[in-house]
Amino acid sequence: MARLVDVIEMVINQMLDENDGSVIISRNTLAEKVNCVPSQITYVLSTRFTPGNGYIVESRRGGGGQITVMRAKPLSSTEYLKAMLDTIGRELSQQQARLLLQNAISRKAMNAREATIIMAACSDRALGKLDPDARNIVRADVFKNAIAGMLVDVNNNNLR
Amino acid sequence: MARLVDVIEMVINQMLDENDGSVIISRNTLAEKVNCVPSQITYVLSTRFTPGNGYIVESRRGGGGQITVMRAKPLSSTEYLKAMLDTIGRELSQQQARLLLQNAISRKAMNAREATIIMAACSDRALGKLDPDARNIVRADVFKNAIAGMLVDVNNNNLR
DNA sequence: ATAATGTGAATGTCAAAGAAAGTCAAAACT
DNA sequence: AGTTTTGACTTTCTTTGACATTCACATTAT
Secondary structure, eight states, X not given: OOOHHHHHHHHXXXXXXXXXXXXXXXXXXXXXXXXXXXXXXHHHHHHHSOGGGTEEEEEEOSTTOEEEEEEOOOOOHHHHHHHHHHHXXXXXXXXXXXXXXXXXXXXXXXXXXXXXXHHHHTXXXXXXXXXXXXXXXXXXXXXXXXXXHHHSOGGGSTTO | OOOHHHHHHXXXXXXXXXXXXXXXXOHHHHHHHXXXXXXXXXXXXXXXXXXXXXXXXXXXXSTTOEEEEEEOOOOGGGHHHHHXXXXXXXXXXXXXXXXXXXXXXXXXXXXXXXXHHHHHHTSTTTTTTSOHXXXXXXXXXXXXXXXXHHXXXXXXXXXO
């Protein structure tokens, strides 16, 4: 029932937790452990453990080859949010938004309530009246503006 | 004979009752259970479980895809926001949004930071790529979803 | 001894198949 | 007239597998 991607993501994160944010894995061994084809590991690494999400992944092929996964050193929440803004392009899918917010929470760059507000504001529900092609574009703008809103000095915003 | 929509609505509400206001459903499975085509579930969700009614619905496609339905907790401290949702029509101007947020702050229904996030998310700036006529319509949806997001029990959202 | 070559052991790539949910408009109710 | 019901088609995300590439090490040729 549980998605393979989720299982793999969890396993890697657990290893990272146990090893101070840096772990060396063997793709084949891990694949065997979770009962999947090796390329599935590659898929998870490239969709979940991206630089944009704060991870660095290095690898070596050949005999004794290996994959190193590292959590990037923790940035301040403001830095983190700014960096996040930079990674967002012209478009943003719902899932991308969700992942960004999840990571922001786990890095304490925002709290769960704030994340929920933003997720709701840029959900497909909220943008349902738009042309599907337009959605990801507008979502990117809504998302970026909401994040930018968090960076604004609360005593100096445009509500008062 | 009870209408299909009513049956489905009841079933979902029952699940929500049994699961503390938040439930993850499989569209296909539920459709099979109540003997209807899957798209009927989508129809019910989009006509009954709207932000205006205090619900947040999120979904993921693909293998292991799922739909999450969340109900705002009937906390008295959030009554104000719920009532506010009801007053918002199909369209919402920037000015109106700002006023609603200012009022919400003065009623302690949200804090300044949260209001700033929402204001930014539905600002003309965020919606700048849209046709001016479309802006107020989309803004209404973004605003409503954001508010509904605040009503969701944070421990119960589907970000984690 | 050194350079070239072979060999097996890894990881990378990519596209097809599969598994869900979303869309939309026509038909059927009320 | 306005809602509900249905179903064909679309989009998104996951899973799999065949094939390509790279690397360390052993072996062979000069």
